[in-house]
Amino acid sequence: xxxxxxxxxxxxxxxxxxxxxxxxxxxxxxxxxxxxxxxxxxxxxxxxxxxxxxxxxxxxxxxxxxxxxxxxxxxxxxxxxxxxxxxxxxxxxxxxxxxxxxxxxxxxxxxxxxxxxxxxxxxxxxxxxxxxxxxxxxxxxxxxxxxxxxxxxxxxxxxxxxxxxxxxxxxxxxxxxxxxxxxxxxxxxxxxxxxxxxxxxxxxxxxxxxxxxxxxxxxxxxxxxxxxxxxxxxxxxxxxxxxxxxxxxxxxxxxxxxxxxxxxxxxxxxxxxxxxxxxxxxxxxxxxxxxxxxxxxxxxxxxxxxxxxxxxxxxxxxxxxxxxxxxxxxxxxxxxxxxxxxxxxxxxxxxxxxxxxxxxxxxxxxxxx
Amino acid sequence: xxxxxxxxxxxxxxxxxxxxxxxxxxxxxxxxxxxxxxxxxxxxxxxxxxxxxxxxxxxxxxxxxxxxxxxxxxxxxxxxxxxxxxxxxxxxxxxxxxxxxxxxxxxxxxxxxxxxxxxxxxxxxxxxxxxxxxxxxxxxxxxxxxxxxxxxxxxxxxxxxxxxxxxxxxxxxxxxxxxxxxxxxxxxxxxxxxxxxxxxxxxxxxxxxxxxxxxxxxxxxxxxxxxxxxxxxxxxxxxxxxxxxxxxxxxxxxxxxxxxxxxxxxxxxxxxxxxxxxxxxxxxxxxxxxxxxxxxxxxxxxxxxxxxxxxxxxxxxxxxxxxxxxxxxxxxxxxxxxxxxxxxxxxxxxxxxxxxxxxxxxxxxxxxx
Numbered sequence: 001x002x003x004x005x006x007x008x009x010x011x012x013x014x015x016x017x018x019x020x021x022x023x024x025x026x027x028x029x030x031x032x033x034x035x036x037x038x039x040x041x042x043x044x045x046x047x048x049x050x051x052x053x054x055x056x057x058x059x060x061x062x063x064x065x066x067x068x069x070x071x072x073x074x075x076x077x078x079x080x081x082x083x084x085x086x087x088x089x090x091x092x093x094x095x096x097x098x099x100x101x102x103x104x105x106x107x108x109x110x111x112x113x114x115x116x117x118x119x120x121x122x123x124x125x126x127x128x129x130x131x132x133x134x135x136x137x138x139x140x141x142x143x144x145x146x147x148x149x150x151x152x153x154x155x156x157x158x159x160x161x162x163x164x165x166x167x168x169x170x171x172x173x174x175x176x177x178x179x180x181x182x183x184x185x186x187x188x189x190x191x192x193x194x195x196x197x198x199x200x201x202x203x204x205x206x207x208x209x210x211x212x213x214x215x216x217x218x219x220x221x222x223x224x225x226x227x228x229x230x231x232x233x234x235x236x237x238x239x240x241x242x243x244x245x246x247x248x249x250x251x252x253x254x255x256x257x258x259x260x261x262x263x264x265x266x267x268x269x270x271x272x273x274x275x276x277x278x279x280x281x282x283x284x285x286x287x288x289x290x291x292x293x294x295x296x297x298x299x300x301x302x303x304x305x306x307x308x309x310x311x312x313x314x315x316x317x318x319x320x321x322x323x324x325x326x327x328x329x330x331x332x333x334x335x336x337x338x339x340x341x342x343x344x345x346x347x348x349x350x351x352x353x354x355x356x357x358x359x360x361x362x363x364x365x366x367x368x369x
Numbered sequence: 370x371x372x373x374x375x376x377x378x379x380x381x382x383x384x385x386x387x388x389x390x391x392x393x394x395x396x397x398x399x400x401x402x403x404x405x406x407x408x409x410x411x412x413x414x415x416x417x418x419x420x421x422x423x424x425x426x427x428x429x430x431x432x433x434x435x436x437x438x439x440x441x442x443x444x445x446x447x448x449x450x451x452x453x454x455x456x457x458x459x460x461x462x463x464x465x466x467x468x469x470x471x472x473x474x475x476x477x478x479x480x481x482x483x484x485x486x487x488x489x490x491x492x493x494x495x496x497x498x499x500x501x502x503x504x505x506x507x508x509x510x511x512x513x514x515x516x517x518x519x520x521x522x523x524x525x526x527x528x529x530x531x532x533x534x535x536x537x538x539x540x541x542x543x544x545x546x547x548x549x550x551x552x553x554x555x556x557x558x559x560x561x562x563x564x565x566x567x568x569x570x571x572x573x574x575x576x577x578x579x580x581x582x583x584x585x586x587x588x589x590x591x592x593x594x595x596x597x598x599x600x601x602x603x604x605x606x607x608x609x610x611x612x613x614x615x616x617x618x619x620x621x622x623x624x625x626x627x628x629x630x631x632x633x634x635x636x637x638x639x640x641x642x643x644x645x646x647x648x649x650x651x652x653x654x655x656x657x658x659x660x661x662x663x664x665x666x667x668x669x670x671x672x673x674x675x676x677x678x679x680x681x682x683x684x685x686x687x688x689x690x691x692x693x694x695x696x697x698x699x700x701x702x703x704x705x706x707x708x709x710x711x712x713x714x715x716x717x718x719x720x721x722x723x724x725x726x727x728x729x730x731x732x733x734x735x736x737x738x
Contacts, residue, residue: 001684017386020408021639023701023713039389039408270390274696289692296665296718315370323658327643332392344392349665 007066008035018279146205181265272300297349321366376435377404387648515574550634641669666718690735
């Protein structure tokens with residue numbers, strides 16, 4: 001059993017440990033030499049080039065992804081050549097275009113913010129007029145970690161994007177209490193397993209902290225798990241599906257974004273769940289029976305490590321962090337630190353939420369300036 | 370930070386996941402192509418050849434081991450060339466020769482079975498006469514997993530080994546209640562951390578099952594941790610030290626064997642401890658602060674998977690096992706199954722020992738004939 005992963009980022013990297021433990025071969029098509037997933041990178045090449053991707057696929061049993069950016073033409077060529085591709089092109093088409101995503105979510109009855117496809121300033125102006133003069137504009141393609149997302153109060157705020165051509169997605173600016181995320185995994189043969197609903201804290205459009213399970217969530221976990229299961233099944237998602245959610249001012253769930261791969265809001269599962277999202281993704285794309293997604297501790301808290309340390313060298317900080325927090329799990333992605341770049345994360349587990357949060361933040365604090 | 374591991378077996382393989390998580394580079398000098406640790410194997414060569422080992426060591430920050438068989442001359446060449454080697458040659462010398470081990474353990478006051486170095490049949494006959502006509506004879510070098518160990522009732526039973534030359538180790542046949550193992554890790558700068566004492570079940574000289582922590586152990590855990598700490602410190606062991614113990618009929622501990630590397634009796638720590646023996650070994654040999662060795666569940670039970678499946682194919686068995694036991698953790702070493710060969714292990718965790726044992730055995734049972 002060999003899984004081929006297109007993309008050499010930290011998500012591919014974090015698939016390596018469970019592949020090694022399960023005895024699953026893993027090969028990565030990386031963009032560059034020295035990628036985060038370099039230990040498993042057998043090819044360095046362009047994932048937009050069908051010949052490169054087809055050659056890579058020949059040696060593996062299933063093709064999966066570190067990101068959702070492989071062009072549909074390349075995906076079609078893989079399927080045409082008889083390769084198993086999970087998630088498949090139809091599901092990925094939904095993740096690749098936020099307008100398609102909104103349409104499909106609406107069609108299956110998933111709750112979403114008010115939205116529209118706008119083609120010009122007049123359209124955006126009309127939407128703003130109907131929504132209290134504020135809205136979120138998103139480029140349908142290519143955005144991530146807050147890129148391609150902008151809060152606007154005037155049609156002029158999106159002028160450059162309109163000038164670049166194509167319609168934009170405009171959405172109501174949801175007055176949310178908090179952000180949540182529901183992750184599930186689905187096998188091609190249909191089995192779905194859900195992790196606990198988690199609360200996520202975003203800073204500058206980037207996931208900063210995750211609390212698992214989401215505190216004081218009442219009936220939301222059951223609702224979120226059902227919703228994510230519905231989406232995975234209706235859209236035919238295989239592997240891990242992350243559903244980013246708003247809990248609005250009235251306590252209702254609204255779907256914000258979808259990701260069809262392991263997701264930052266699921267990193268806590270490496271240390272806090274019986275089956276991590278990375279192990280589950282491998283099982284799912286190989287259509288192996290899914291593992292138990294139950295948490296192993298009452299609370300798990302993940303804090304991202306961003307950007308580059310300035311004051312001290314990375315090894316010095318690392319040494320100090322390990323010494324101070326022997327019980328916290330440290331994850332480093334083997335990437336050169338740059339401001340704002342995700343270079344690692346830490347996870348603390350515990351029996352009291354406040355204490356667990358404090359320990360995770362303290363551990364991550366060693367890498368901040 | 371790059372760790373170089375000499376030997377490409379499953380112990381080197383299982384160092385890969387924590388290396389990836391911690392952001393530590395790992396390179397393996399493997400004996401053969403397609404080794405268990407192939408994903409990290411950057412060199413295939415003979416660990417008995419100093420030039421091969423020196424060339425391998427040039428690219429790493431510390432040299433450590435998957436086994437204890439690297440010749441002292443090669444170790445000396447590494448140290449001479451300025452490489453960090455953990456565990457070091459002096460410590461490894463004790464692990465490499467069971468007569469030296471017995472002498473050193475005796476010198477530091479560690480409790481050991483009655484023993485003697487015997488050079489001929491007459492010497493063995495005398496020892497047998499003093500010990501009820503039964504004894505254990507061991508070849509001082511090269512034994513593992515029951516190889517090089519023989520229960521004898523007559524000097525003739527060891528005739529072939531005497532004929533091969535050199536003294537043999539003879540020990541009293543301990544009337545033990547059970548076998549235990551105490552693992553600790555030690556940094557070059559002196560920090561020592563101990564995992565819980567575990568009970569081990571051996572079959573045909575091979576570790577079959579491990580129960581963590583050792584049930585109904587009274588004061589033995591504290592005694593065993595102190596003993597292993599003493600041995601690690603006095604012998605200057607760096608990295609993981611495994612102390613295999615007998616609990617004799619009077620409830621006393623006796624040291625059976627030492628291993629200076631991660632050990633089969635510590636595999637449960639991957640899934641049942643905050644810091645696994647493989648992560649701790651990497652931290653220790655790099656002289657990084659050690660992690661918390663506390664268990665994450667009341668009970669962990671590991672069962673080895675041996676030999677080759679005959680009736681069904683491995684993937685079919687694997688699929689059935691995963692389906693039946695979604696909460697058990699499966700570890701496959703990527704090795705061709707041969708009768709009696711360790712090809713993987715499973716670990717179950719739980720709140721009741723009986724149930725945890727039953728689930729681990731059920732999971733492993735899918736791979737037996």
